Amino acid sequence: MKVTVDLLEDFAxxxxxxxxxxxxxxxxxRLAAQHAIEEYGPPELISLDELxxxxxxxxxxxxxxxxxxxxxxxxxxxxDFALSKLEEITGRKAGAIxxxxxxxxxxxxxxxxxxxxxxxxxxxxxxxxxxxxxxMVTFNVYxxxxxxxxxxxxxxxxxxxxxxxxxxTENKLRAIATEMGxxxxxxxxxxxxxxxxxxxxxxxxxxxxxxxxxxxxxxxQGDPIESLLAYLRTTPYYNKCxxxxxxxxxxxLREVKxxxxxxxxxxxxxxxxxxxxxxVFQNENLIARVDGKTKVIVPDLVxxxxxxxxxxxxxxxxxxxxxxxxxxxxxxxxxxxxxxLAVFGPRMFGFDEDFVPIExxx
Amino acid sequence: xxxxxxxxxxxxxxxxxxxxxxxASCKTTTTEDVSSGITSAITxxxxxxxxxxxxxxxVMIGTTHxxxxxxxxxxxxxxxxIRIALPAARLLPPMIDWPKDMRDQVGRYRxxxxxxxxxxxxxxxxxxxxxxxxIARDLKSKGxxxxxxxxxxxxxxxxxxxxxxxxxxxxxxxxxxxxxxxIGRIGLIExxxxxxxxxxxxxxxxxVVSSFREALAGLGIDAPFYISQNDGTLxxxxxxxxxxxxxxxxxxxxSMRGAAYLCDVKDAIVCDIGGTTTDIxxxxxxxxxxxxxxxxxxxxxxNFRMPDITALGLGGGSLVRSNGKLTVGPDSVGFRLxxxxxxxxxxxxxxxxxxxAAGQADIGERAKVSHLDGSLVKAALDEIHTMIEVGIDRxxxxxxxxPLILVGGGSILVSRRIAxxxxxxxxxxxxxxxAIGAAIAQIGGEVDRVFSYETLGREAAxxxxxxxxRQKAIEAGASPDSIEIVELDELPLTYMPGGAVRLRAKAVxxxxxxxx
Numbered sequence: 001m002k003v004t005v006d007l008l009e010d011f012a013x014x015x016x017x018x019x020x021x022x023x024x025x026x027x028x029x030r031l032a033a034q035h036a037i038e039e040y041g042p043p044e045l046i047s048l049d050e051l052x053x054x055x056x057x058x059x060x061x062x063x064x065x066x067x068x069x070x071x072x073x074x075x076x077x078x079x080d081f082a083l084s085k086l087e088e089i090t091g092r093k094a095g096a097i098x099x100x101x102x103x104x105x106x107x108x109x110x111x112x113x114x115x116x117x118x119x120x121x122x123x124x125x126x127x128x129x130x131x132x133x134x135x136m137v138t139f140n141v142y143x144x145x146x147x148x149x150x151x152x153x154x155x156x157x158x159x160x161x162x163x164x165x166x167x168x169t170e171n172k173l174r175a176i177a178t179e180m181g182x183x184x185x186x187x188x189x190x191x192x193x194x195x196x197x198x199x200x201x202x203x204x205x206x207x208x209x210x211x212x213x214x215x216x217x218x219x220x221q222g223d224p225i226e227s228l229l230a231y232l233r234t235t236p237y238y239n240k241c242x243x244x245x246x247x248x249x250x251x252x253l254r255e256v257k258x259x260x261x262x263x264x265x266x267x268x269x270x271x272x273x274x275x276x277x278x279x280v281f282q283n284e285n286l287i288a289r290v291d292g293k294t295k296v297i298v299p300d301l302v303x304x305x306x307x308x309x310x311x312x313x314x315x316x317x318x319x320x321x322x323x324x325x326x327x328x329x330x331x332x333x334x335x336x337x338x339x340x341l342a343v344f345g346p347r348m349f350g351f352d353e354d355f356v357p358i359e360x361x362x
Numbered sequence: 363x364x365x366x367x368x369x370x371x372x373x374x375x376x377x378x379x380x381x382x383x384x385x386a387s388c389k390t391t392t393t394e395d396v397s398s399g400i401t402s403a404i405t406x407x408x409x410x411x412x413x414x415x416x417x418x419x420x421v422m423i424g425t426t427h428x429x430x431x432x433x434x435x436x437x438x439x440x441x442x443x444i445r446i447a448l449p450a451a452r453l454l455p456p457m458i459d460w461p462k463d464m465r466d467q468v469g470r471y472r473x474x475x476x477x478x479x480x481x482x483x484x485x486x487x488x489x490x491x492x493x494x495x496x497i498a499r500d501l502k503s504k505g506x507x508x509x510x511x512x513x514x515x516x517x518x519x520x521x522x523x524x525x526x527x528x529x530x531x532x533x534x535x536x537x538x539x540x541x542x543x544x545i546g547r548i549g550l551i552e553x554x555x556x557x558x559x560x561x562x563x564x565x566x567x568x569x570v571v572s573s574f575r576e577a578l579a580g581l582g583i584d585a586p587f588y589i590s591q592n593d594g595t596l597x598x599x600x601x602x603x604x605x606x607x608x609x610x611x612x613x614x615x616x617s618m619r620g621a622a623y624l625c626d627v628k629d630a631i632v633c634d635i636g637g638t639t640t641d642i643x644x645x646x647x648x649x650x651x652x653x654x655x656x657x658x659x660x661x662x663x664x665n666f667r668m669p670d671i672t673a674l675g676l677g678g679g680s681l682v683r684s685n686g687k688l689t690v691g692p693d694s695v696g697f698r699l700x701x702x703x704x705x706x707x708x709x710x711x712x713x714x715x716x717x718x719a720a721g722q723a724d725i726g727e728r729a730k731v732s733h734l735d736g737s738l739v740k741a742a743l744d745e746i747h748t749m750i751e752v753g754i755d756r757x758x759x760x761x762x763x764x765p766l767i768l769v770g771g772g773s774i775l776v777s778r779r780i781a782x783x784x785x786x787x788x789x790x791x792x793x794x795x796x797a798i799g800a801a802i803a804q805i806g807g808e809v810d811r812v813f814s815y816e817t818l819g820r821e822a823a824x825x826x827x828x829x830x831x832r833q834k835a836i837e838a839g840a841s842p843d844s845i846e847i848v849e850l851d852e853l854p855l856t857y858m859p860g861g862a863v864r865l866r867a868k869a870v871x872x873x874x875x876x877x878x
Contacts, residue, residue: 027663028551031454068481070549071515076453154450181480222755253820254852308644308651308670316548320850323646 010212022284023104023130064183103130149188224310296328366801372637478514616799635772807834840871
């Protein structure tokens, strides 16, 4: 399948949904991809089955706080630079590009890089959603080293990180990214096709497109949210889903700390029953509680959408008074194993509770 | 007593209000010079209401003039666009996502220079002052007089934008300069778009505001006048001259608030049929439903808070054509309806003529449309109702039927039950709901200041900002009991010590009514 410009809008909307509030506004990524595709032609989206075992595959992402990218936008030269530098270090030319994170801007950035380099993009990613840290990918969970990693800013200043594990790579990259202004281009987790097949969450880029299309189709029929849920129920992993809350934002506390947008959003039910929901986020929405009781918890997805249009709302655009619906969605099984939860389960975000699948919560 | 005026593309309406009561209303046509239309509308309500000019305490004007000018690409200036960002943002230059015709008309001169801040207010890159001066000189020689300056993270630190504006002013002393930190929020592309749109309207805003001023002076009314902005609050003339863009979408806001006021209904679909367009919006709990998505204005992405409106090219002045397939609109005779429409003795078949021929309205001379073929009239009415039904359906988010409030001069076009609605309410004074919305527009007070959460604590800081915003609203004339905090934004400034947070609070309330 060719990734043509006309697919990008639905794709970006779906990616924003899977971003669970984080991952940045895919609009910026869409513009970047659109212009790359117009100039260099559409890249091919290939399934895991179509990928050769010995192809060199590289993720290219942006790292930092989402707020940064809606202001500093994208320099462009930085991501090309990160990729070629990593190729130079490993001595292997890229045969395909992969998204490390299907949620938000990083789902689309690979299309821009791939178009510029004439490479295909693999229909898979390392998160099946968005996460704030570099070690929080299935590539790491199932044994792919994060380094060498190349981090680059808009001045094309760059640092190559070699670290003993993925968390340590993250710590170093985060410090560098913070110094660079909380946003930088990054290429890491150099892989073979075989490693990708063993560790990635498959089919997630086409999933993003399907979600975006379901919302738009739903608008034409009158209920975008019902249309979205109906679509998700037909997918292999994301099929446990429901509207958890329908409310208005009554308080919003946020700060930019340690390179993240951290905060809490409090909603009040619109039915007048006085029920309250609290969502805690660190770039991404991590947990949603109704009157103190957990309704969905990471790595399952907490998605905020406009209650009328179904448009996904990112944490940086949350506003006092907004009327939204909160949707909970199950993550892929590969994301819910004990090994996976040890990397991005609730305790890894400082919550003192265990993961319970959304389908097991009343 | 106060007067509300709505200056639309086709009609200029006025209402005279005493407290909550509409004493008189009228509808006239918008004139090319704007001011004579306002003058005749105001004169008419003063006469009808038997009120002395000296009894007028304030005049509120709502206008879609600037939105229309932008959307129709009329009277726009070429803007000197300067973005302070390099080497960041290089891949996505200014106006990259604008419609091409618009870019040609407004954005022939787009520049990026080195500069910009980090998220925490640290300087990322020194402002390239020399480049700004060179661009200003070059654009001056090309006759550019209006500039839009947008810097990365200028809401955290506006010094570079201010410095760039100073440099431009040195080179081009008569320049109008829009600095993005004064009108937009975070989001470089959307804020920059808004700054450019605003700058493109600079000449028109001066002209329109002075025509408002002249109209009132000519009438001998020396009450203060205000212009309504898109959030339903008022601003003064100087503010509009500088920031005409803040009036964008005030028309739909006024009409929906006016409709809610007239009907005392909290949830409904509001359909405002004007001379050229029909705006359909949703009233949820008494307020217009806001668009959560970035709003396109004339094909340009912005991040204003705006009511969620769908616009159809259907109005009282819409052209009806029947060569082969019958069509209504999207083009309209606009304010020339009273010259060109058949019932007024003209020779153009308009939607209003169809309504008169069908016996739905009594305007102009009915005899002038008696020759129209009955099947043509029916086909045109079918088309008009279908257009509205489709538009309403698009705005609805559930199958649940809701009441439909019809307002605007073109509401005479509707005579049948509309699918998906429970009933149709056409309130008294419906044709002038816009002007009523302007007349009841609220007074706002805003605080935008840095507070220390470490010394004050978050709650106390918010309380203090809210109290200050309330106080400002009261000082500006809002009645204390009616004040609500409608916006509250926190922006932590981590580069400053002491838990510094920039708080923006906005309070709005009803204008105090003088007794008697």
